[in-house]
Amino acid sequence: MTATQPAPHATPAERAARGRAARSRVPRSGHARFVPDAERPDPLGILESQSATRVPELVPIRYGRMLESPFRFYRGAAALMAADLGRAPHTGLTAQLCGDAHLLNFRLLASPERRLVFDINDFDETLPGPFEWDVKRLAASLALAGRANDFTDGQRGAVVQAAVQAYRERMRRFSTMRTLDIWYARDEAEDFARQEQLSKTIRERADRAMAKARTRDHLQAFAKLTRVVDGERRIAPDPPLITPLGDLLPGAERADLERTLRLLLEGYAASLSSERRHLLGRYRVVDMARKVVGVGSVGTRCWIILLLGRDDEDPLLLQAKEAGESVLAPYVGPSGYDNEGRRVVAGQRLMQTVGDIFLGWEHVTGIDDRERDFYVRQLHDWKGIAQPDTMDPDMLRLFARLCGACLARAHARSGDAIAISAYLGTGDAFDKALAEFAEAYADQNQRDYDSLAEAARTGRITAVTD
Template sequence: MTATNQAGSHLTVAERAAQGRAARSTVPRSSHARFVPAEKRPQPIGVLEQQAVTRVPELVPIRYGRMLESPFRFYRGAAAIMAADLGRAPHTGITVQLCGDAHLLNYGLFASPERHLVFDINDFDETLPGPFEWDIKRLAASLAVAGRANGFDDGQRAAVVKEAVKAYRERMRVFSDMRTLDIWYAQDDADQLNAVLPDKSVRRRTSRAMAKARTRDSLQAFDKLTHVVDGVRRFAPDPPLITPISDLDTGTEREELEHTLRSLIERYGHSLSTERRHLLERFHLVDMARKVVGVGSVGTRCWIALMEGRDDGDPLLLQAKEAGESVLAPYCGPGRYDNQGKRVVAGQRLMQANSDIFLGWERVTGMDGRLRDFYVRQLRDWKGTPRPETMPPDVLRLYANLCGGSLARAHARSGDPVAIAAYLGTGGSFDRALAEFAEAYADQNDRDYEIFAEAVHADRITAVAA
């Protein structure tokens, strides 16, 4: 993939801006409005089935069941399908660290290490360097699909998408004039965001969401997910969503699995900084369970670990999630890391203003003899998840603004804000183009969803509600 220098190294500001403007001649801003499926576009069912090859077989039907619920839920699980569409189309070549799956539910509230509530991107399973516009297109189309699910009319959906793209463009313009360190230190503090909301009712709603996020911590998850058995704290079974390790296998197989997972938790600490490794060592492992998470991730191996510090009232919950190759890799290249867990962690640390202090990675040999990469983080450390299905048009438009601005900040940390801002310009050409693209891609998502639903009803693939 040909791309401009990510950080604009050794170029003047004028030269970096010239690079951005030059990209318009190759890919005009108005050209982003078009979405034309490739002549040999992969069939959506085939893409999903290819992903299922490396996943836990008994969990794949749950993934399909969740995707079957609605076109929006299908979109959440179809990152690989959209990556194939974007990867075959012309692009600007202006590279940033991509989230890779920047749909609107992959933003939210969580705690910084300084115990501030911040708004940021929170999913990096597909992160890789690539053309900056791919993330914006993934976000824009998700807003259009969500708007359709909410019954918004054409004008309301277009206004929501344009708001996100405008926020990205205008904030990137601000970053293009900032010092490098000031960009790096920038973050979206939730209290400051709430203060600038224009409507009292929205501020009240946001304040309630922030208060709820502060209660969604490890202690709440500890109370919800565990119980005491014969005087010992254990994960409470809730199959197939939560399955304690003791319920998965018996005898030698269970012992081997438990040994592998214990080794994973112990060894991953070497990927942490010295002081954080010391902190981790203050806890010891008590229990483990398999957990089903998300929509697109269902079927990947995901384990939760119950750690105990001083006593039973001093828990730490960790989540170890399998990291496979990014859906962007066929179009962007594999990236610089041979460990996929390290790829996820490095991308997250680069894009997020504040990352979990226990975020790290490790590789283990699975029960089938295959090497598997994992990344590890806290299961929950203050978490506010948006509910777009409850948002009227004006609220979703405000939320879109937050997402677009947050994405710009993440891209400015790794890419060249001067080149991106110069490409986007000060007018609304790119905004209007992305609004058209979002609708066109929402149409494609509807078509793919119908094909998927027909495959389920014809028993070509099995979907299970869970």
């Protein structure tokens, strides 16, 4: 499945007609329904099949993190939702999908011009697919966040509808815009914080969030993650979350792995543009470590690489993360790229308005005696992460609107904004339907969470806290 492009020379009217025609396949009100498929796979089986390809000693950490709460479980269960959505009718109106568009994957990021923008962050599962799958993933995450905060049914519904309404309304604006204007559109954090209709409290909170995001840069990561050992800068161990190569393997095996990671870095450089490859060449590698990241990603092979430039106070921290097949692939078809790392990078570049200047990919042989794909990026670069557990209903509703509008912009860059907007229409039928869907799917998520908890209790799986 590829992102929906207008038919050659199709008029706006023809594109709109295509969008309206999709209502006959899936009425907008039909999205409200979620009933598990009669042949729904065992959710634990799906999780265990993912775990089988991961670092064995890290898998219990993944389960432990997923068992912290139903929302944390949801973050690690993108494969379960992909299986549910993949078996249901869909609009056939495709765009490049994030594949895991839950609310914590929307955050403040730095542009190469050193400005803060609001954008999507995680693209491990990105592939072209039906636009509504991302919207449903976002909607259900908002319902779960509302449940965690003890919001009422009405308050949760208002939060979800705010996100979907923002998506629908912004997609409608994009449907009237020139192609390049869509491509250049971005969500500047400063512009949001200066809106006159915001209360003083919200403006102050936005200012604090932006100030904090600016401190979460490579220098902060450098100070936190490294130390001087025998006069040389090294990555500080924090096992099992951060394990330097020297603590991970004995001499000969460590040397082999270090050579492989250096080859990864050298090959990855070829995926960068010439000026960025030149910039990378100004740094030298001084240390490497394995790192545990995220919730759903725990157990995938992830390395942090410390490089230094002019001197010991001129650092660059890169993260090389294993890229496997997208959880969407069984339902939309495999990636068009022969490297899953390149799939991630291509999807990110297509959906984001700004990107990490060091974003690239490579394929290596020899890590755990297998061929593996990786993508590489900076470890930290002005990242501001939402804290939904501190938000009241009004604040979460405002954040939901930001997420919905941001997702519409990301989809409009690759999909047919005119067709999608025509399908959604000007009324709130889709908004209301997704509010119902979000609650129904939150119930399913709770059942799956309970199943994992029971598996841990009975010993089917091992879960540990880190």
